[in-house]
Amino acid sequence: MRWPRTAGDAPRLALWTSAEIAAATGGTAYGEFQVSGVEMDSRDVVGGDLFVALKGEAMDGHRFIDKAFANGAAAALVDREVDYPHVRVADTTEALKALxxxxxxxxxxxIVGVTGSVGKTGVKEAIFTALERSSRGAAHRSVRSYNNHVGVPLSLSRMPARSRFGVFEMGMNHANEITGLTTQVRPHVAVITTIAPAHIENLGSMEAIADAKAEIFDGLVEGGTAVIPADSDWADQLRSAAEKQGAKVVSFGRSPDADMRLLDAVPDGTGGSLVTAAMGDMRLCFTVAEPGEHWIDNALCVMAAVHAVGGDIGAAGLALAEMGGLKGRGARLRAKVPGGHALIIDESYNANPASMRATLAQLGQTPATRRIAVLGSMKELGDFAERFHAQLLGPITDAGIDHAVLVGDEMSALAREMGKFAAGPLGKAPSFAHCSNAGEAIAALQEFGLAGGDAVLVKGSNSVGLARVVDHFTAREG
Structure with a gap:
């Protein structure tokens, strides 16, 4: 069977030609070539890529030109002459932005832009999967968490001319960073997943975090749509910011006045949820494969965004039913241990108070003989760090955690609270160990002794390095 051809099938398949790169960047092409991808890390270069030799404070990509071409680069974007096909420019960082x-x-x-304190990568992936399915593969998105001042232009430069949809994630650590990203992306639909105390050390207050996330509306095209969480304490603040940019506002959540409104959610028998939602006169019933209450909210956000961008709601339902967890962001893995296998829930890439509570609750709902939490420090909380870490005791006890391994200096506050709880008269306290680093955490888990039927949550800020814990135990799976 042949798919019917459309006008979008007309553009050629090459991503960029040497002439196009030179014209876009104001550079000079040395050699005629075509490239099929754009990459800034020589280790990730594959055949046909354009290698962009970026220069930073501590690293100069020009040092890795030979390695990039050894890995198959077709050409390079450089600021000096090299002995390979290349486009020479004055500044490779500015040239990447121009491209x-x-x-x-x-x-x-x-184009859909996605930001938020929690859930933006998973929501971005779900929106992309839905749009890719309905567009016959003509959707594009930023990969991994390429959401900063380098990752966003890199992701844009990789977007094929034939694309019918683009989905881009945007992150920030400080005010005014998302404005610089969204004005490059220029989304038709701008999504905020949620507002939570991530990066509060730099921003100072929850109101400031909401303002910083609302910067995504600054880049909306005329007539664009803002998708916001109706259940957030800062929903009115987000709505006001969107309306100032002339955006149509679509809300999602459990609130009675949400535009994409949850009607019902019940377990589907496999760890996920069967969700019923309403949007105006439309009723939707779909399965969310990802476990946890937070993924019900994420699913409502995905549905609202897909509908707003003119995508296929049916394809979105199938995408949510089939999605598995991402590495470092919810992947469920098996570890071979005495007595069978343990479930490892890999949440090692990021952590803040809201996501910690959500994933601990998810662990509490996971069938298991014992539930173990390996929790790393939550970074960028500043003066709020001690309080937010200590407050994790409640979610830990509510989830029925049997043993906790706490990793990092900031976890001292939680260790003190757990010590007090263990000494108290109320109920059974979980055992715990406090470690300095991932290596010590591995040793602590080995001393505790994982067994078949255990469920282990591994979660912390990426800089704590808990991916090492996940890799150590899942490498045993044969």
Whole structure:
């Protein structure tokens, strides 16, 4: 069977030609070539890529030109002459931004921008999967967490001219950072997943965090749509910011006045949920494969965004039913241990108070002989760090955790609270160990002794390095 051809099938398949790169960047091409991808890390280069030799304070990508071409690079974007096909520019960072700008201008695609304190990568992936399914593979998205001042232009520069949809994640540590990203992306639909105390050390208050996330509306195209969480304490603040940009506002959540409103959610028998939602006169019933209450909220956000961008709601339902967890962001893995296998829930990439509570609750709902939590420090909380870490005692006890391994200096506050709880008269206290680093955490888990039927949550800020714990135990699976 042949798919019917459309006008979008006309553009050629090459991502960029040497002439196009030179024209976009104001550089000079040395050699004629075509490239099929754009990469800034020589270790990730594959055949046909354009290697962008970025220069930073501590690293110069030009040092890795030979390695990039050994890995199959077709050409390089450089600021000096090299002995390979290349485009020479004055500044490779500015050239990448220029290439991204032309990539955005040349597509006739609907663009979705996603930000939020929690859940933005998973929501971005779900929106992309839905749009890719319904567009016959003509959707594009930022990969991994390429959501900063380098990752966003890199992701834009990789967008094929044939794309019908683009989905881009945007992150921030400080005010005014998302404005610089969203004005490059220029989304038709701008999504905020939730507002939580991530990066509060730099921003100072929850109101400031909401303002910083609302910057995503600054880049909306005329007539664009803002998708916001109706249940957030800062929903009115987000709505006001969106309306100031002339956006149509669509809310999602459990609130009676949410536009994409949860009607019912029940367990589906496999760890996920069967969700019924309403949007106006439309009723939706779909399965969410990802476990946890937070993924019910994420699913409502995905549905609202797909509907707002003109995507296929049916394809979105199938995407949510089939999605598995991402590495470091909810992947469920098996570890071979005495007595069978243990479940490892890999949440090692990021952590803040809201996501900690959500994933601990998810662990509490996971069938297991014993539930073990390996919790790393939550970074960028500043003066709030001690309080937010100590407050994790409640979610730990509510989830029925049997043993906790606490990793990092900031976890001292939680260790003190757990010590007090253990000495108290109320109920059975979970045992715990406090470690300095991932290596000590591995040793602590080995001393505790994992067994078949255990469920282990591994979660912490990426800089704590708990991915090492996940890799150590799952490498045993044969």
């Amino acid at each position: 991204a700008r032309v990539a955005r201008e040349r597509v006739n695609a609907k």
